[in-house]
Amino acid sequence: MVTLMEVQAQLGFCTGNSGDPIFTETFGTGTTNVALPAGTTSYTFVTATPGDGFYTVSSNSAYFDWFDIPDHTPNDTDGRMLIINADFVAGEFYRTTINGLCENTSYEFSSWMINLLPSIGCGGSGIPINVRFEIWDSTDTNLLARGDTGSINGTVSPEWRQYGLVFQTLPAQTSVILKMLNNGSGGCGNDLALDDIVFKSCGDTVIIEDVNKNTSVNICEVDLPFSTELVAVPDFSIFSTHFYQWQSSSDGIIWADIAGETNQNYITPPLNTNIFYRVLVSEDPVNLTNPLCNSSSEIYIMNVVPPPDPPLSNGDLVICANDTTPLSVSVPSDITVHWYDAPLGGNLLQSDSTTFYPNGISGTYYAEAESRLGECLSNTRTALQIVYLEVPQVTDEILEFCENTSITIHANTNITTATYVWNTGETSEEITVQEPGLYTVDVSNGTCEVTKTIELRQIDNPIIESVRSNGNDIVVTTINTGDFLYAIDGINYQSENTFFNIEGGLYTVYVKERNCAEVITTAYLHFYIPKFFTPNNDGVNDTFKLAGIEYYGTSSVSIFNRYGKLLKNTVNSPFEWDGTYVGEGLPTDDYWYVIIIDGQTFTGHFTLKR
Known part of the structure; x- marks a missing residue:
């Protein structure tokens, strides 16, 4: 009767924790081709090129037009691999018995395989390889698992691929039979190599958590002794049932069973030192004591963290009030610093900084160290003092002064005993200057110094x-x-x-x-020539007057009526005409002038209005 385990019907790998290899087949090393042990294969061994239905165990694959490759095993020298040229009839080509297994235990089988025929082989139409893996019980009557690779076509370059199966042994079963079969027939193609066959135990991934869902904990010395409840949390990826054995270790290397602790939960005793916990897990209680049959959980670590040393002071400060240099301390890279205003308790002023700037407030400040691991505090705080010295107070100015004058400029500080150095070289509180520009004065009280800047702008006279x-x-x-x-x-x-x-x-x-x-x-x-005058004795424009003509070197003025008759003429003297001719007032009309001033002639006309 043949029984097939439904859950093992597909290729796949252990999704939980795999143990160390229980069985490994690398086919050895050497440059001489060797045969498999009797009963391992029904194919015929050859030392040279293997034809259809033939095999060899060789350190190279330089046959036909196959890929010429080394074996798969890492760091092998002349490592061998199993080379198969498929028979014309599909069927089994490899079997071996695996001993030393545990009953009711899940295992992972895996093997590396490669299609030796390049994709261009056989004119690009080579037969793909297609292999079935089967796991049988030791009686060869119960099929525990099987899986098919499906067709694996040739590739452009060599490409090793790993295939696997997960299966579970039966009660009282400690050995199984591995079989490999060709699903296809031979011909041009279906040529493969196998290497690195491995069997490993397979168990759930199991983590350990405490009541706060932590998988590890760092405890400050001041919080000892420490106790907590631990719980093993499997992911049920492999096992359907779980049996436990808790273990402890002082170094994470040598482990010892904790007597009587076989439940999923474990309450630790009061702890005062570093300690590691794990739990052994199996699907059957009989397998808990066999390291080949159980798997171990992730490790839970309880780490005791000593208090960090107080921060190392980088020195007290006596600085000027305008100096922004902060107080500072030094600590290792795994330590952070917090600043307070008191040696105990007090107010938190700044967190996570090795420097602190008190904003010009003199006093004593305190730096406390905290370990990043466990957030443990130093037993004492480091006191640092800072004293701010008075700084002369000055205000920059922009001043104006008039051209061709001088101006007195001042340092104008709040300290009567200050000393002064101007950029002109003078050393008094005030200086008198005559030139525009930028003037600076360094004002010092003997310790602290500031610089005042005065921009002097000249008010220019009109041009x-x-x-x-x-x-x-x-x-x-x-x-x-x-x-x-x-x-x-x-x-x-x-x-x-x-x-x-x-x-x-x-x-x-x-x-x-x-x-x-x-x-x-x-x-x-x-000097201007009026355009009209009104001789009506009202006191406004009563005469045609050429005021200022007398200031020229030479001048001549002639007045004519429209008919060209000369009515008035003067030479080199002031000129004023009241609109009369031989004592008689002339009528409203336009009159013409010819004015010659320093050789320049002006002609035109003006209106007499009555």
Whole structure:
């Protein structure tokens, strides 16, 4: 009767914890081809090229147009592998018995395999390899597990692949038979190599957790003794039932059973030293004492952490109040530092920093060490003192002064005993300067020094570009700009640069900056020719007057009516006409003038209105 275990019907590997190899077949080493032990295969052994239905155990595969490769076993020298050229009839080509197993125990079988025929072999249509793995009981009547690789086609380059099966032994069963069969027939292709056949025990992944779900714990010495309840947590990936044996170790290497502790939970005694715990797990209680039949859990570690040394002070500080140098301490890389305002208790000022800046507040501050492992605190705190010295107080300034004057600038500090060094070389609290620019003064109280900066800006005097007459208006133009004031009498200043309705004549034009005393002057002869006059004795424009003409070197004025008759003429003298001719007032009309001033002739006409 043949029985197939349904859960083992597919290829696969142990998803839990695998033990050390119980059986390994690497096919040995050597440059001479050797045969398998009798009964291992029904194929025929050859020492040279294996044909269909033949095999060899060789350290190379340089046959036909196959890949020429070494075996799979790592670090082998002349390592051998089993080379199979499939028979024309599908069927078994390898079997071996595995002894030393445990009953009711899960195992993982695995083997590495390669298709020796490149993908271009046989014109690109080579027969793929296709292998079935079977695990039978020692009577060869009960099939425990099987799995098929499916068709494995040739590849461009050599490619070893691992295949495996998970199975469980039966009660009282300590050996099994491994069989390998070709699912396909021989011909051009179906050529393979096998290596590194391994059997391992297979168990659940089991972790150990305490009541806080920790898988390890770090305990500060001050918190000893420590006790907790541990629980073994399997993932049920392999075992359906679990039996336990708790163990302890002082070094994580040599383990000892804890008498009577065979439950899933374990309450530790009060602990005062480092200790390791694990639990042995099996599916059957009879297998707990056999290391080939059980598996061990992950390790739970209880680590005792001593208090760290107090931080090492990098020194007290006596510094100026504007110095941002912090207090600092030194600790190992696995230690963090917290700062307090008292040697015990107090207020937490800063966490996780080896430096602390008290923001200019003198006093004593305390650094406490904490281990990153276990968060254990130092037994004492390190006191560090900082004293802030008074710093001279100064304020930078931007000042203005008038051109062609001097200005006195001051350090203006709060310390009467301070010393001063200006960038001009002077050492008094104040200096008098005449040039614009940047001035600095270093102010010191003997220990602390600050620098004051004064930017001195010059208020420029106006520079007169031109003065011109616009009709009877006088317009003053400057080259530069500023808050300028203008006058033509030296008394009445205005911000407007135009003087309106000014009688002709010789004037002095005055221009000054509003905030400065210096006045810039220029003489200007204001001369214009009126466009009309109204001789009606009302006191306004009663005459045609050429005011200021008398200030020119030479002048000549002639007045004509529209018919060219000369009505009035003067030479090198002031000119004023009241609109009469030989004592008689002339009528409203336009009249013409010819004016010659210093050789320059002006002609035109004006209106007499009555």
